[in-house]
Amino acid sequence: MPALTFLGAAGTVTGSKFLLEGTGTRLMVDCGLYQGERRWRALNWEAPPVDPSSIDAVALTHAHLDHCGYLPALVRGGFAGPVHTTAGTAALAAVILRDSAHLQEEEAEGARRGGWSKHDPPLPLYTVADADAAVAALRPVAAAGAGRVVQVGDSESYGEGATLTFVPAGHILGSSSVLVELGGSSVLFSGDLGRPDHPVLLPRARPPAARTVVVEATYGDRAHPEVDPEHRVMAEAIRRTIRRGGSVVVPAFAVDRTEIVLLAIADLAESGAIPDVPVWVDSPMALAALEIYRDPAHAAEVRPEALARLQRLSGLRTAHSAEESMRLNNPGTPCIIVSASGMATGGRVVHHLRHLLPQARNTVLLTGYQAIGTRGRDLQEGARELKMAGRYVPVRAEVVTLDDFSVHADADELLTWIGELPQPPETVHVVHGEPAAAQALAHGIRDRFDCAVSVPRYGERVLLD
Structure with a gap:
């Protein structure tokens, strides 16, 4: 049987x-x-x-x-x-x-x-x-x-x-x-x-x-809260961070979540809801996934208007090498960094958190489900320290959970x-x-x-x- x-x-x-x-x-x-x-x-x-x-x-x-x-x-x-x-x-x-x-x-x-x-x-x-x-x-x-x-x-x-x-x-x-x-x-x-x-x-x-x-x-x-098409919580967090001279780190799953986050940031920038600051995508896997989403071979699964927007998404800055990624830990001017992984379990976002969490001027935006036992869940629950690469790092940055990206x-x-x-x-x-x-x-x-x-x-x- x-x-x-x-x-x-x-x-x-x-x-x-x-x-x-x-x-x-x-x-x-x-x-x-x-x-x-x-x-x-x-x-x-x-x-x-x-x-x-x-x-x-x-x-x-x-x-x-x-x-x-x-x-x-x-x-x-x-x-x-x-x-x-x-x-x-x-x-x-x-x-x-x-x-x-x-x-x-x-x-x-x-x-x-x-x-x-x-x-x-x-x-x-x-x-x-x-x-x-x-x-x-x-x-x-x-x-x-x-x-x-x-x-x-x-x-x-x-x-x-x-x-x-x-x-x-x-x-x-x-x-x-x-x-x-x-x-x-x-x-x-x-x-x-x-x-x-x-x-x-x-x-x-x-x-x-x-x-x-x-x-x-x-x-x-x-039940998910009603989706805010204007992403006001996200916009307010970005504006606060930039006013105090900080950078915004967005741990985002390289597949699908990155595409959704980038479109939301593009909407906010085009409408003037957030200042014009550099937007970095620091994940080779996310960049590769973005190209797959843009591929006409998969157009039957994608909303036509979204495919058009993804294909013309401009103004992004991309960090391909490890050296380019490390420079974002001291960007010099406020910026937005979208990097994997989404629950901060690994990937380049971990070294960004290690360098940017101790500074109160910065902000971490959590954009989706954070499993128990992950760094993302610890941040969501108010952790004052995170362990990374064998060392504890103090959490002084602002942490904001966004509920409309799931x-x-x-x-x-x-x-x-x-x-x-x-x-x-x-x-x-x-x-x-x-x-x-x-x-x-x-x-x-x-x-x-x-x-x-x-x-x-x-x-x-x-x-x-």
Whole structure:
């Protein structure tokens, strides 16, 4: 009988990994890195709970690191099958995986030179060569549409095999919900669901029917505030900072969030709501992702007016080399620095925070969800010091959280998505949320729909009808 095992995003909001087994096929849906708390990050380094060489194929819902970032480690461990996903996800994942590997190699070398690692010698989780091997396994399906189908396996090698259907999820470019049909069972994985008013992407498609649904719960316990099209909180924070001679640091996810933040800053500058100051994009990965969003090959997923604005976005200054990036730590005049990563877990934004947080004239703008255990969450909760590169750095800069940049569906939008299924599901599993958020969404599903609901534990295995 087909079975589903929860190997990630169970009890936490990162590390998505779900194993499906049945009819001679072993399929993994998503293969993400754990981020945030140390107890979860430690799982990245443990031996995988299933032999990678025994997995026939992987399906990716989208390219964020907590959904695809473990792939190079899986490949190094012996996985040799295809990785099925959309064309947009394949393009972005190639950039993200190589950047992740480069940062890990760089961090390991920095720890070795600085002597602040507990390991001797400190090693990366995986290398750029491992990432290249994972990228070579990507098998993009056709461009986004009402649903693109992939057949996994054949009668000779995988028994009856499995069918994958990718349906646009409207979260980031290429993001999809994935329907898996296996041995008479059907399981719909929501992936990360976007909002109906995403400023860059077209709205998600309606979900297909499935007997079992696995739904994310990132914002399962809350409703997003109404979006302010004038971004007044952001504008006021930038104006305050510039008046006192400081710089604004915006930790932003390199994919999708950077595009949205840049368009908002451009709107504020064009309307005169903020002074004309240099706007720096300091993330090679964000710049590469911006080019993918601008690529006409993916125009079917992007709002036409947003694509036109992205293509003519001008006035940006870009820091490509490490030397250019380091000069921004002492910019001389007020500026805005948009840099990855979005939760300040790594990337160039960390060294900007290290140099700019101790100065009260500067400001940090947090533009999205901050997972427990990340520096972004610590700043959001009022931390007075942050530990970076083995040292504690005082936090004197202003910290502002912006609530109108999230591209995750909130609780009501998640319930609406389930309600759009052609027939009610028999079972819903709530994943990819902090415990309180997952339980809150589970209660909401029980109240509204006549189905069984669970919040799975890590490693839990359930049979599929």
